[in-house]
Amino acid sequence: MNADFQLGRSAKGARIVVAMSGGVDSSVVAALAVQTGAEVIGVTLQLYDHGTVPQRAGSCCAGQDIYDARTVADRLGIAHHVFDYESRFREGVIDRFADEYVRGRTPIPCVSCNQGVKFTDLLGFAREMGADCLATGHYVRRVAGPHGAELHRADDPARDQSYFLFATTRDQLDYLRFPLGDMPKPAVREAARALGLLVADKPDSQDICFVPNGDYASIVKKVRPEAGEPGAIVDLEGREIGRHRGLIHFTVGQRRGLEIGGQPEPLYVVRIEPETRRVVAGPKAALAVRGARLSGINWLGEDQCDDLTVKVRSMAKPAPARFADGAVHFETPEYGVAPGQAAVLYQGDRVLGGGWIEETFAAELSPA
Incomplete structure (x- = not known):
């Protein structure tokens, strides 16, 4: 071999x-x-x-x-x-x-x-x-392209790590081998x-x-004890519907752990408000977003391309989207997109770049 x-x-x-x-x-x-x-x-x-x-x-x-x-x-x-x-x-x-x-x-x-x-x-x-x-x-491919080295998905989709390498610069990619x-x-x-x-x-x-x-909450609490302070769980209108034992136990899109009964439909974490230590919960429809503004953008492509897909989680299915003015815009609403995650842009198997999600744009959807 x-x-x-x-x-x-x-x-x-x-x-x-x-x-x-x-x-x-x-x-x-x-x-x-x-x-x-x-x-x-x-x-x-x-x-x-x-x-x-x-x-x-x-x-x-x-x-x-x-x-x-x-x-x-x-x-x-x-x-x-x-x-x-x-x-x-x-x-x-x-x-x-x-x-x-x-x-x-x-x-x-x-x-x-x-x-x-x-x-x-x-x-x-x-x-x-x-x-x-x-x-x-790393399970990614470095491909020699007409304009220099390109970053591509691995042949084995179950092992592909390209999502985690979106911030690799052109200079680094020239020197790295996978x-x-x-x-x-x-x-x-x-x-x-x-x-x-x-x-x-x-x-x-x-x-x-x-x-x-897998107990990330204990690591965060050890480093930043204030993250374990309790607070309110509120609905979309701001009404308190429960209590939580620390923001560190929740991420946007999460369903388990809210422990709130008596609701007409399942509730998900829609938003986290650290200033007030509130967790905002709502139905799945409230998680739908039509786009996201990015920061720290790293671009590996030669220009702004068409036929793009974007991944907002490492194991997510690539979603058709367009990229303009520092933001990704999904063809159809995406769910569970959270600030702090990365949005990685692809054209086919090639990584064109990506950035950090700073804010999301809610989609106007009626409840499912």
């Missing part, structure tokens, strides 16, 4: 830096890099204290994962470096994650992590080392077994690596 790292020259004498998280994906990338004949250097970032944040199956970038990455590097015969980025990760990802919840928004820490310590700091290290590229285990974009996950695990890598059957990491047991 071989992968094309698109080095632009003979691999002999070339140098590849591989971001190694300790999982099967990045381990196989390192092995593929070694097969090219280039000099390979593995780099692992310790992003949080595994004694403070309990580690579990599906975590990454701490404790056991660092040991696994080093063990794989030893087996492959490559140099391996570990850098302590706990402070940078806490400030740039964990604190931001908590602050977004305090503001009543829905954060996506994986994008923040890729924007910061992974693609900014790691890429800087790779360039300092004189590497020809930085390779990662060897697994054309491979299904079973083939990656089989390659790891054939190479005798101990991580071949290691569980996949979860989207939010630093949240033990």
Whole structure:
């Protein structure tokens, strides 16, 4: 099994830096890099204290994962470096994650992590080392286009991670390589077994690596205690219909957890008002939006294109839309779109860019 790292020259004498998280994906990338004949250097970032944040199956970038990455590097015969980025990760990802919840928004820490310590700091290290590229285990495809490198969805839609990489800049994309974009996950695990890598059957990491047991509320409350203060649940007219035990337990579009009975139809979280600690609940029709204004827009396309689709959640089905004046406009109403999420624009399989949702525009719908 071989992968094309698109080095632009003979691999002999070339140098590849591989971001190694300790999982099967990045381990196989390192092995593929070694097969090219280039000099390979593995780099692992310790992003949080595994004694403070309990580690579990599906975590990454701490404790056991660092040991696994080093063990794989030893087996492959490559140099391996570990850098302590706990402070940078806490400030740039964990604190931001908590602050977004305090503001009543829905954060996506994986994008923040890729924007910061992974693609900014790691890429800087790779360039300092004189590497020809930085390779990662992300499931996306880098395609050489007529105007330079393009970012495309992975061949395996179940593994595609392009939503989380919308903020990748053109300069970064020129330097990055994603060897697994054309491979299904079973083939990656089989390659790891054939190479005798101990991580071949290691569980996949979860989207939010630093949240033990999926209990994000406890992390937010620890960092920002005020987010756990109780408040009122109100209807669309502002009438109190219940109480809640902290905004950190709710996101827009959520149905479970409201625990309000006696209503004529199911209620959903329509809006969160952090200033008054109110959760606004209403019927599903109240969640319908016709568009959203974006901030922090990163554009990878050559111009404003037609035939666009947009994803407002990583697992959402792409929705037909148009992009104009810093906002996306859906062809048909979308539901559960929340400030803090990312809106990622595609043309076919290509990522054209995206941005952070700042506000949504309600659709005028009668109750379903």
